[in-house]
Amino acid sequence: MTGAAMAQPQFIDVGGRRIRHRLMGDGGDVVVMVHGFGGSLETWEANQAAIAAAGHVVAALDLPGHGESSLDVGTGSLDDLAAVVREYLDAVGIRRAHFVGHSMGAALCLALTDHDPARVRSLTLVGPAGLGQKINADFIRGLIAARTREEIAPLLGMLFANPGRMPEDLLQRATAYKQREGVAEALTKIATSRYAGTPSGRQLREVAGTVPTLMIWGLEDRMIPPPAPGEFARANVLVRVLPHCGHMVQFEAAEEVNRLMADLLRS
Numbered sequence: 001m002t003g004a005a006m007a008q009p010q011f012i013d014v015g016g017r018r019i020r021h022r023l024m025g026d027g028g029d030v031v032v033m034v035h036g037f038g039g040s041l042e043t044w045e046a047n048q049a050a051i052a053a054a055g056h057v058v059a060a061l062d063l064p065g066h067g068e069s070s071l072d073v074g075t076g077s078l079d080d081l082a083a084v085v086r087e088y089l090d091a092v093g094i095r096r097a098h099f100v101g102h103s104m105g106a107a108l109c110l111a112l113t114d115h116d117p118a119r120v121r122s123l124t125l126v127g128p129a130g131l132g133q134k135i136n137a138d139f140i141r142g143l144i145a146a147r148t149r150e151e152i153a154p155l156l157g158m159l160f161a162n163p164g165r166m167p168e169d170l171l172q173r174a175t176a177y178k179q180r181e182g183v184a185e186a187l188t189k190i191a192t193s194r195y196a197g198t199p200s201g202r203q204l205r206e207v208a209g210t211v212p213t214l215m216i217w218g219l220e221d222r223m224i225p226p227p228a229p230g231e232f233a234r235a236n237v238l239v240r241v242l243p244h245c246g247h248m249v250q251f252e253a254a255e256e257v258n259r260l261m262a263d264l265l266r267s
Helices: 048-054 080-093 103-117 138-147 150-155 168-178 182-190 256-264
Strands: 010-014 017-024 031-034 055-063 097-102 120-126 213-218 238-240
Touching: 010 080, 010 256, 017 048, 017 080, 031 080, 031 103, 048 055, 048 256, 055 097, 055 238, 080 103, 097 103, 103 120, 120 256, 138 150, 138 182, 150 168, 168 182, 213 256
Parallel strands: 031 055, 031 097, 097 120, 120 213, 213 238
Antiparallel strands: 010 017, 017 055
């Protein structure tokens, strides 16, 4: 795992699936970044290099059914997706890591932590799903159905407090992604999968704090609203709600999000 030589996304076989990923950095602890529903490793475009530069190896991947990875999502359940991430860790030789998850990716990281806690050093949950807040179902349905740039642009705009902050290449990549044959079916499988707790029988929200956990929300998140003050007041959990940001807080407040993540990793 080296810096410049691995800065561009590559493809790797993971349990018979073609998975797109990017490794950055050289030396230090490993950080694994997991995107959310309909996303890709470019979800971390404003974060991966910064965390790598702080002295970490940082891996980001396209989950099955997303980006340019295989569209084979199995049953579409959180467990199946988390199993692919565990297989990915084995494939690239990562034994233990800090995990960063956005939205659905945060729920996946919580499920992975419950299943295999020895592999998880810490959790950073960005706009996390799975903690009890209601998810914007209209966005989910709209994203599954949308295919053209004109249909996708207003949906992605909903992820930002200020839609003008949405990077043009994010829109271009999302539009190209939605042209892939089979994407709508893969996303439908994931969206309709029912997840009834963790392998140990706990709720996902109970897993937060079993390892050092940082939760970051945008105050103006219209997808998954931030929790009530004090809702996650427990040992090992730090909650930060950043003003003037929406669901893509890691883009809109990249410098502050990177600082918060770096502080957790140092501690």
